[in-house]
Every structure is written in structure tokens, then in C-alpha cells.
Amino acid sequence: MSRRESGLLFKVWEGLRDLVYPPVCAVCGSPEENFLCSSCMEQLEKIHEPCCLWCGAPASAPVADCYECRNRDFFFEKARAYGLYEGKLGEMIKKFKFKGVRDLHPVLASFIHQTYQEFFGNEKFDFLEFVPLSKKRLRERGFNQSELLARSLSLRTGIPLSGALVKTRETGDQARVGNYGEREGNVKDAFALKDRGVMRGKSILLIDDVYTTGATVNECAAALKRGGAYRVCVLTLARSVKNGPQEPGRKVGNIEIAGVPFSKI
Template identity: 30%
Template sequence: MKLLNTLSQLVKDVENILFPRSCAVCGRRLNSAEDFICSNCYLDLPFTQIRGQEGNVVERLFWEQIRIERASSFLWYKGGAKSIRPVLSLKYNDRPQYGIYFGKIMANDLKDTGFFDGIGSIIPVPLAKKKKRKRGYNQSEYLAKGLSMITGIPVRDDVVRRIIANPTQTRLNAEQRKKNVENIFKLVNGKAIEGKHVLLLDDVITTGATILSCAKELDKVENLRISILSLMLAGKHADVIGDAKPRNVEWVNVYE
């Protein structure tokens, strides 16, 4: 086994020389032990440190709107910061592998918190068919694949569909976002999750309007429990449990 590990590392070292890879954040050349993001940039990522704590800021976005079990976000979205480059590349620059990478590290961050306890399916927020054809994939599905690789929880992309390709949410205020996503999802296979606990997953939450619209459609299923997770959280939100001053995170330049 030790010999195999040594040979495997040697192959990685040779590949890194012949086909050098660069950090998705700073562009620096990666070493053979680094994946997608260099160690320095990874340590500088704006982690929320929420880790599914009860009553956290993500949960509070949905209070008095829909009952959820748990909610969390992994990173803060800061408009213009280098830290959002890999997420933009995931969405716009044909880098679905970044989704798997972030899905895995999100899962590892939460796996010892009990966040995934009882969850039977991961449901990525769907894209409209036109957007998915243009992009070639749904970035949230790749985040879900990464989560599934670590947790073993299966991904279900056959439960709910996005039936309306609504205009972009960029630069809309909270009320406009809410109206923009009304009735854009349709439940198509509720029987598959009846009586289950599901995790609804998206790449970025700002006001929560899109994921709330999807959750309300799923909530038509009998005895369903819903938890929510996103890679990034954008907007001005209190970043600790209880009363706190809003963290200075940009509302503008947030994509949908």
C-alpha cells in the first residue's frame, strides 16, 4: 500500500509538471497536493462559520414563511472580491468540477455537526431548460454531487422542475425578487419524497426568495421535512446567533 501511495504521488507530481494547474482564486500555480484553490487562498476564503447552528441567519430568512428543519451557508458572497472567482467560473466559465469540489468541502465542514442526520435526498434547485442548455449543466447539481460523494445521500433531480425562466435577480430589491420568482417551480414527483426529510441546495442565497419559492412548492408533499443549504450567502445579514450588527456584505453584483 505504501508503494502504491508513493507511485500515485509520483504520477501526480509528473502530471503537475507536464500539465500545470492554477489556483481558481489568485492564478498561482498549484502544487500536486492542492485542488483548484491554493492553500493560502483557501485559508482566506470568507467562511460564515454558521455550520447549521440553531437560529442562525440563514434560518431567520425563512422564519414565518415556511417551516424548515435546519439551514446553513458555507461562505459569504462579497461583490468584487477574489474569493467569488471560482463560484463565477462554476456558473459562467464551464467549470462544473468546481461544484463537486465545493460540495465536498461543504459536506466535510458539516458532517460532524449532525446537519445531515435523517436527510434522505438532496434536491438541487433546478434551472429552466433554456438556461441549462445554454450553460450545459446546473451548477447546483454539481454541488449536490459533491455533497453526495461525502455523505452518501442520493441526489434527486426528478422531483421539482423550473417551468418559468424568470429574468435575472441582479439588482432587484427584496420585494421585486419575491415577485420575480413566484410560481416558477412545479412539483412533478412528490410521491418520491413523501414523508421524507430532504435537503434543498442552491449556490447563492441573497434574500432567499428563489429557494423559498422552490421550498413552498415542495411543501405540497405530505409530511415532508425540508432543510436548506447554500454555498454562499449574500446581502446584509447578522452573522452570529441572536442580535448582532449586520456584516458588511455586498447586495449588488449578486447573480441568480
């Protein structure tokens, strides 16, 4: 069969498939060709600069360390996320992660790639790493959402995927643990490297789906640093701005977390 004929056959197959299963928006189910309809797309709360230069929390002016990350020992140098873990983006991630709606993977992978280009495009990384699941959790869920995102980013950027981190013990579900002090205790020393030598002197971009208080990615970054990594940055799909310490006057609806303006430090 010639290339032209096989192309024609593919188009006929696509037409038949669309007749039986018309393409729909992966979030709201309305007819849509591109995974996500424009109405759902508009409702995503994307995080733009200015933000905290360290943890990436949205801010009204660039800050060197915002209220959320001041007085904390972070082992990563910079964290950034595509959008807020609310509304449509929160819905998409929950469907992808807990209900196994794999159709959402391409669109979520494109969000991770966009965020990489926006915030990390000029940096050099030796490896992409992802937050591992425990063996038990991986068996239950059947896939690791962070690994899938890291794998697709590796394909798009050419940065090798590492997979050197392992979870060394079961932890309570972070989503059920309250404040960031408790969350830090819950994941303390829960991650390690399979082979400590591989990270020596390396620059790592760590991928996860959601940054809530930063406790999980921070423990992973600590394990990477113990293994000799010299720089660890964090890239997530979403970040929560609700679970951190509450500062009087901070707004979440219109995204304003007051901090110390960079110029005043």
C-alpha cells in the same frame, strides 16, 4: 501489468503532466498542489456560529429569527451556508458557474460537505434535492452547478439524490432583480414536482450555490411542502448579507447582523 507497475506508470504520467501543466491555484493562478493556495484559503470568509437559528445569517449572538427573516413566511426549517458571498468565495463561485471552471468543483464540493457535517451531520434526510434550472438555461450553461454539488454530496454521504423538482417557467435573472420583495415575485410558483407522491412524509436537504434573499430556495421548499415533504432544510455554498433589508447599525465587513438574542424571546 502488476498493480505496482501500473502505480509507477501513473506517477510517471502525473510527473509529466505537472511538467507541462504545473498545478496552480484555481483562483489566483499561483503554483499550488491543492486547487486552492493558502493565501486564497485564508481570505475565505467562513460563517461560524452564532447565527440566526432559522436562516443562518451571521449574528453576534444566537437569534431565533433575525431581522432578515422576521415577518417572512419561510417554508424551510433551517438554512446554512459555508461562507459569505464575497471576496474569494464569491470569485470562485462566479468562475465555476459562469465561466465553467470545472477544476473548482472538487474544492467547492468539499466546502458543501464540511458545512453539511458541521450543521446537519446529526439529522436524517431521505433525499438531497437541488434547485433546478430552466431547460433553456441548462442548455446555455451546459450544467447545473447546484446539481453537481448535490451529486457529490450524495456520493459522500450516501443520501439519495432526488431530482424531483422542475422549473415550470422562465424567470428573470435573480441577480438583476433588486430587493427581496421583487425577488420573491420573480420566482413565485416557478417550481413544481414531477411526481407529487414521491415527497410525501419525506425529510429533504435542498442544495443551492448561493442564498441571497432566500426567495429561490423558499419557492423550492414551498413546492416540496405542497408535495407532502414534512421537513425541508437548505444548504448553500455562500450567502449574501447585502441584499436583505437594511437594519440601522448592521455591519457587513466584520459580519454583525443585529437581531433579537435567542435568550430574550
